[in-house]
Amino acid sequence: MTKTSPAKTNSGRFFEDYAVGDVLQHAVPRTVSGGERALYHALYPSRHALYSSDEFARRSGLPKSPLDDWAAFHLVFGKTVPDVSLNAVANLGYGEGRWLLPVYPGDTLRAVSEVIGVKQNSNGKTGVVWVRSRGFNQRDDCVLEYVRWVMLRKRDVEASAPVTVIPDLAKVLRADQLVIPAGLDFSNYDFNLAGEPHRWGDYQVGEKIDHVDGVTIEEAEHMLATRLWQNTAKVHFDATARPDGTRLIYGGHVISLARALSFNGLANAQMIVGLNGGAHANPCVSGMTVRAWSEVLDKAETSAPGVGAIRLRLVATSGAAPFALKGEDGKYLPGVLLDLDYWALMPL
């Protein structure tokens, strides 16, 4: 007699498995090394000097070059996937994201999420779950936190709807909510080594920048990237999982690609400290040539020497003209892949 064990494998959670206040201890802590840094540079056309050179980082007041902020985000995000989004119909949004401490080679990250909202949809078949996820290092310092909300199917459509709780999230983080890494100092910033002369004062609110370059995505690349962060959602890897045989590219891959492309025009937007919001406007699949443009949304001073904050919209496109975003109906145009709203730090 064969005893099979469906119960031993994780088939993911459904909408009714979440209750406000639940705390999810995510599995598989991860120690990072120079290997993750090198791979990040192989996977993305990443050139921000602070993340490329230990010397540049030291001149900026840090002990050495940290892991790219988005790599830290992906590491934490990947851990949340088996508990949060394995059965997600859609990743609806991000908010209140803050990078609290740089992550360095040698650090070990784990992740914890708290359920902060639930709302059953009117169709009775799906619902939205809000979680606040946090990444911690080996000293139990929180290095990163963000909220995301996903649409999940119900396991049992007859299950009763929970009391609706919609968290009150800030549309935009105020500049005084951003955490500047201890010691950061751009007073001796070397603009030649950084690659562009444009400083904080050179950018104006409303200004838009076409980042010019494009990268055509291959299957092997996005799978290597997504696996590196131990994100194992099957739609990214299993060509038989979607009816048309395509693999859906992890949204974070598009973020990292667009961020790296934004070097050309924003080489000095060095450290990312806040994520105000983000939408994966349309799915991305291999073969697309991804381009990016940015818009300056706001600027703010900080208390760190020589350091200003800049709020940027980062838009990734495939086939859409630069600066095109939404149609007359208020919906994203078909060629828009990503619309991200974040705070970065820049030399004054």
Added chain:
Amino acid sequence: MTKTSPAKTNSGRFFEDYAVGDVLQHAVPRTVSGGERALYHALYPSRHALYSSDEFARRSGLPKSPLDDWAAFHLVFGKTVPDVSLNAVANLGYGEGRWLLPVYPGDTLRAVSEVIGVKQNSNGKTGVVWVRSRGFNQRDDCVLEYVRWVMLRKRDVEASAPVTVIPDLAKVLRADQLVIPAGLDFSNYDFNLAGEPHRWGDYQVGEKIDHVDGVTIEEAEHMLATRLWQNTAKVHFDATARPDGTRLIYGGHVISLARALSFNGLANAQMIVGLNGGAHANPCVSGMTVRAWSEVLDKAETSAPGVGAIRLRLVATSGAAPFALKGEDGKYLPGVLLDLDYWALMPL
């Protein structure tokens, strides 16, 4: 006049080049670092916590997180290829494999093989060679040993047959032959961080587990993986080497992929300590979507605190139903790629 030098290149050995007792000192020692670890995570959906987190490894009594056991195997295997299997018609089997010491970043590995068996086939054109291969670190400690046997062509079909020597190999390693890494202690094992609650006592002999997930393989990925271990057998890299233009995927790539997929249901089968046998049942080529299932073959106690041993069959498939293995003729079904028999260590 042009002087060309076929003699300077390695065209591989043939059957009659092996005699029982020969010792082959394999070339190209290799120092591993965090880079190899990071690449392993990018190449495979690898999530076993002991190989992901230095903190988890320390809590388990090890100094830090070791290189994945299969990465150590591939490193040693790759070194043997130029001397053992460059002209192999087929890689027939593995046996008596033992991991003797964890491999850590900073270690340098070299490999040595001893010929332990030869048998000319009745067709007079080919023969089988058995070698016992060992990997050594920079302190000349043996970290790994295994036997494999390959079918090789004869250079000269007229060459006389050697005296047949067939080594007497154990079908299965006894649990008391397994080497538990010094200090290993699962008494404080954190099942939350490991990702699953199932402990040694929860698995029953005869139990089968469908690991659910699938990964579609790309050419670039298996070539990166195979090259990383300096395995340069041309069938893996040269699309002109096989009549149909496909590249044959290194069997070890399938092993690592299946092992990583087995996390879903066997997250706590942490360390691999014994390889009883293995067959690459059918060739694997890019485009295949690989899935895996396991069967519990045996269980045993160990002397290490909190540590049990579990013997598992790991089967990789492409297009075959879970738990299907062989047809009525006793032959592997066409969709079966790998049938592996190994011992792992698991928390009690």
Added chain:
Amino acid sequence: MTKTSPAKTNSGRFFEDYAVGDVLQHAVPRTVSGGERALYHALYPSRHALYSSDEFARRSGLPKSPLDDWAAFHLVFGKTVPDVSLNAVANLGYGEGRWLLPVYPGDTLRAVSEVIGVKQNSNGKTGVVWVRSRGFNQRDDCVLEYVRWVMLRKRDVEASAPVTVIPDLAKVLRADQLVIPAGLDFSNYDFNLAGEPHRWGDYQVGEKIDHVDGVTIEEAEHMLATRLWQNTAKVHFDATARPDGTRLIYGGHVISLARALSFNGLANAQMIVGLNGGAHANPCVSGMTVRAWSEVLDKAETSAPGVGAIRLRLVATSGAAPFALKGEDGKYLPGVLLDLDYWALMPL
């Protein structure tokens, strides 16, 4: 009103933007780690023992295993691209290249180029620019220098032609111009571990070696490789940049691939110390199966114990017969991709 900022992005320099004596401080310094080393091994079938094993390197008198010489070259080259070759019509040649110091994990490299020649072409639309590029480590020691010349378009065809300056470059570096790494000593060289028995004395000037193996190139691989060195020239990444939808493979990828293939027959040509010249004879695109052959051009003694110098021609091909190079018209045959002339160090 939308304010767009074409001025903030780098659209590259044109011929008239260069004047002899100009010094270009290239951006984006880079710290290397074991990650870059591991990736190099994943990207190329690289097996030279000195670059694979810390122990082998120590036995050869070095403190540990350095980054592959070509990886160091690509790192420096990549930094020069935005300032030198973003608008290049063609990369015409290399010369006077010398590796002056090994690059080790932990080193941070930056690059500086000096314009040493300009010549407007007779068509009035393009010109040739010669630059001498140098890589420096964090101690401001020069680790590498080479000259390359590129053909660039003029921004304004009406711009007046500069005074022609053609640098007087050595066709071939003399052996006494080569810099042997301090401490290098091949007296205790282990030919077994290196993989081949052939020593300096076994090679004769005029001898040719067919390196036998072939590698079929995938898009993902060459893009990973090229990005790793932060070379962001769009022709390598953007399938829409060229009329036929192909991506042009970075010439340095072909160099590294051919060098790695040359292990089979030249396993003991360990360290590369001089680059006499090189031509990318025909473009390389994905799907090509690259092979390589070498010719011994010269030999010289050195002052280091047990170390000889060997001058080699390395030719990469796709579809051309071994040893075929140029047609009767003196032009490279269509299947020739690379013709490189370099000095390496070999045990006596």
